[in-house]
Amino acid sequence: MELHVGGKSKTDAASKSKIIRDMHKNTKQSTNKGSGNDIIEVNISELVDNKYQPRLSMDSDKLLELAATIQKDGLIQPIGIIPLEHGYMIEHGHRRVGASKLLGLTKIKAIINRDSSDKKLRTRALIENIQRDSMHPLEISISLNAALKNKEYRSQDEIVESLGKDKTWVSKNINLLQLPEVVQEDLLINKSIRDMETLNMIRLIKDQDTVIEIYFWYIKNNKSRKDLKARLSQIKGEEIINSSYQLKKSNNSFVITIDRKKIPKEKEEEVLKLLEEVEKILL
Numbered sequence: 508m509e510l511h512v513g514g515k516s517k518t519d520a521a522s523k524s525k526i527i528r529d530m531h532k533n534t535k536q537s538t539n540k541g542s543g544n545d546i547i548e549v550n551i552s553e554l555v556d557n558k559y560q561p562r563l564s565m566d567s568d569k570l571l572e573l574a575a576t577i578q579k580d581g582l583i584q585p586i587g588i589i590p591l592e593h594g595y596m597i598e599h600g601h602r603r604v605g606a607s608k609l610l611g612l613t614k615i616k617a618i619i620n621r622d623s624s625d626k627k628l629r630t631r632a633l634i635e636n637i638q639r640d641s642m643h644p645l646e647i648s649i650s651l652n653a654a655l656k657n658k659e660y661r662s663q664d665e666i667v668e669s670l671g672k673d674k675t676w677v678s679k680n681i682n683l684l685q686l687p688e689v690v691q692e693d694l695l696i697n698k699s700i701r702d703m704e705t706l707n708m709i710r711l712i713k714d715q716d717t718v719i720e721i722y723f724w725y726i727k728n729n730k731s732r733k734d735l736k737a738r739l740s741q742i743k744g745e746e747i748i749n750s751s752y753q754l755k756k757s758n759n760s761f762v763i764t765i766d767r768k769k770i771p772k773e774k775e776e777e778v779l780k781l782l783e784e785v786e787k788i789l790l
Contacts, residue, residue, distance in 0.1 A: 546585055548614050553594035554604060557632055564695070565605060574606040582607070585616040587631070595619075599631055629654050630669050637670070644703040645694045648683040655681075679707050687715050690722050699726040708735055717742060 586600025597604060598620055607615050633650055654660050660669065666677050683706055684691070693699055700706055709725070712718045721742070725735055770778050
């Protein structure tokens with residue numbers, strides 16, 4: 508799995524290299540075959556990624572922290588694997604595998620699961636990642652949309668039941684794929700905004716260029732959700748003005764509003780002239 512570093516790193520590259528070298532010196536390779544029939548020890552080289560793994564990147568600092576914990580206390584919880592014709596697929600425990608590789612380990616304890624339908628694979632991977640280490644909402648969105656597209660789930664209601672999340676949470680996560688591509692790219696690489704509610708507030712802006720503008724305005728200026736709400740209220744007012752023609756009389760309740768979108772382009776000039784005549788008569 509590709510390793511991306513999100514945000515500011517707590518340690519520089521040289522420090523990380525030293526930490527890893529020290530871990531290699533102090534780590535003894537375990538040869539315990541596990542207790543009970545369910546736990547075995549497998550070669551890490553035989554493991555392949557779960558094709559339904561929703562996490563698209565792992566934080567390098569957190570991976571180092573996990574490696575240090577494994578070095579000190581051992582692997583407390585085995586990973587889950589599914590037997591393949593050659594080797595095993597990681598059902599859950601990608602971070603534990605990554606941390607073990609940092610330590611120079613060649614084997615890892617694992618529990619074999621032979622119940623491996625596509626739906627169950629994706630569901631288990633999602634549940635583990637959502638509960639154990641905060642996934643980015645866009646990663647969840649990508650996985651849920653793929654599940655619906657592949658008909659692993661027939662509806663959002665099935666996802667709600669399977670993940671134990673409410674329908675609003677599922678719907679808001681799924682709809683994040685409506686964000687412009689340039690915004691999605693930044694989110695996956697830099698994790699600039701992790702708050703689903705904030706992302707959905709930006710997503711609901713009608714004009715895609717404005718979505719991009721507001722997104723980068725928000726992250727570059729370190730704005731708060733309160734700042735965003737104020738800016739969106741301003742945009743909403745501008746959208747109303749720019750999408751309609753209005754005639755008002757200050758001391759009267761008389762108002763005429765015409766939706767510009769409903770006017771054929773070739774008729775727009777004619778409508779404007781007509782409005783000017785109406786304005787002369789009424790105002």
